[in-house]
Amino acid sequence: MKVKISQRMQKPDFQADFLADILKAAADPSIISFAGGLPNPASFPIEEMEAATQKVLQRDGVRALQYNSAQGYLPLREYICKRYKEKQNIDFSPNEIIITNGSQQALDMFSSVMIDPGDEIMVENPSYLAALQSFHLYDPVVLPIDLNPDGIDCDMLEETLKTHKPQFIYVIPNFQNPTGLTYSDAVREKAAEILRKSDCLVLEDNPYGELRYAGRAGKSFATLLGEQCCELGTFSKIVSPGMRIGWIACKIPEVLEKLLAYKSTMDLHTNIFCQMVLEQYLQDNDLDAHVEKCVEIYKEKAEFMMACMDKYFPEGTTFTRPEGGMFIWVTLPEGVKAVDVQYKAIEKGIAVCAGDPFFETERGVRSMRLNFSNSTNEAMEKGIKILSEVIAEMS
Numbered sequence: 258m259k260v261k262i263s264q265r266m267q268k269p270d271f272q273a274d275f276l277a278d279i280l281k282a283a284a285d286p287s288i289i290s291f292a293g294g295l296p297n298p299a300s301f302p303i304e305e306m307e308a309a310t311q312k313v314l315q316r317d318g319v320r321a322l323q324y325n326s327a328q329g330y331l332p333l334r335e336y337i338c339k340r341y342k343e344k345q346n347i348d349f350s351p352n353e354i355i356i357t358n359g360s361q362q363a364l365d366m367f368s369s370v371m372i373d374p375g376d377e378i379m380v381e382n383p384s385y386l387a388a389l390q391s392f393h394l395y396d397p398v399v400l401p402i403d404l405n406p407d408g409i410d411c412d413m414l415e416e417t418l419k420t421h422k423p424q425f426i427y428v429i430p431n432f433q434n435p436t437g438l439t440y441s442d443a444v445r446e447k448a449a450e451i452l453r454k455s456d457c458l459v460l461e462d463n464p465y466g467e468l469r470y471a472g473r474a475g476k477s478f479a480t481l482l483g484e485q486c487c488e489l490g491t492f493s494k495i496v497s498p499g500m501r502i503g504w505i506a507c508k509i510p511e512v513l514e515k516l517l518a519y520k521s522t523m524d525l526h527t528n529i530f531c532q533m534v535l536e537q538y539l540q541d542n543d544l545d546a547h548v549e550k551c552v553e554i555y556k557e558k559a560e561f562m563m564a565c566m567d568k569y570f571p572e573g574t575t576f577t578r579p580e581g582g583m584f585i586w587v588t589l590p591e592g593v594k595a596v597d598v599q600y601k602a603i604e605k606g607i608a609v610c611a612g613d614p615f616f617e618t619e620r621g622v623r624s625m626r627l628n629f630s631n632s633t634n635e636a637m638e639k640g641i642k643i644l645s646e647v648i649a650e651m652s
């Protein structure tokens with residue numbers, strides 16, 4: 258049979274092509290993988306979820322198994338608002354929240370509502386690769402804004418806004434994926450001051466914000482900019498990614514209305530059964546205590562990986578020292594390409610993710626992303642040692 262695939266899906270997808278090989282290789286259980294971004298299964302509240310599931314089915318089984326509203330389960334939206342108030346002193350009303358199928362779906366929803374072909378958008382350089390993929394489907398002109406160790410480059414942001422009219426800027430200010438970097442207070446204030454003078458919306462993605470194991474939290478753009486900022490959140494990194502429950506919080510009625518319209522067309526609503534089970538779990542358990550447990554695991558893993566890197570990495574190899582999240586960003590010695598290291602390392606049983614797919618335009622970069630959340634210490638030490646030998650050989 259002859260089929261015609263849409264132009265949209267036939268466009269080259271550098272990120273997907275780049276990742277296909279490495280993800281396939283990393284699926285082999287004999288490979289030590291630092292390439293993904295999986296939460297550590299030791300953090301999954303399995304028994305608590307079992308209890309919550311039973312309770313939901315006994316208490317409200319019909320509702321759990323029936324169709325529901327596109328916006329999402331009201332008690333869950335209320336919980337999210339309460340947490341915004343408690344943790345960040347931000348006022349969102351449940352009407353301003355849409356429950357999504359992970360924040361990945363929210364990225365697509367926002368793109369669909371905001372981007373016409375040729376519209377400009379700004380992203381951090383580098384940025385979360387699956388966000389770039391979502392944006393690309395809608396054919397924007399992507400303007401990358403460099404990321405410094407203390408956050409987005411405010412001079413470049415200001416210059417770009419002098420000559421361009423981007424629809425929005427996508428930012429991950431806390432423990433960024435891929436770099437692990439966090440914006441300083443000064444950068445947050447300065448970037449907000451620059452953006453406030455424009456009509457550019459801010460899409461602030463904060464999946465890792467609660468996974469902080471050092472330092473203290475800075476102000477979010479939602480706090481600094483109010484309705485100019487739409488906030489993405491998710492339970493993936495603090496409860497379970499498999500439940501696929503995230504949200505978008507938006508204070509602009511016409512944007513919210515279109516997000517909701519698009520969401521209804523896409524999937525009618527997010528799995529109500531899972532929303533209710535998650536909400537029951539949150540009612541019956543102390544999320545702060547659970548997050549603390551996750552933070553303990555990740556702090557120990559991050560410190561162990563950094564200690565191995567300090568011990569084994571050859572001279573000229575540097576890396577970020579994240580205060581939270583799941584990633585470390587490594588810069589290789591002059592002249593060493595991360596893709597070459599990636600391919601050599603996989604031959605030796607170690608999967609890493611070269612930095613290339615996180616950049617909109619740069620290729621053959623010297624940086625790579627390492628994930629520390631899901632390896633045993635033994636595997637981590639072995640993997641970093643082998644990786645160090647590969648880097649040394651190529652230097």
Ligand SMILES: Cc1ncc(COP(=O)(O)O)c(C=O)c1O
Nearest residue numbers: 359360361385434462491493503
């Ligand atoms: C920055 C960022 N945004 C969004 C997501 C998507 O998360 P989910 O769809 O599981 O909520 C991820 C997942 O790794 C991420 O790192």
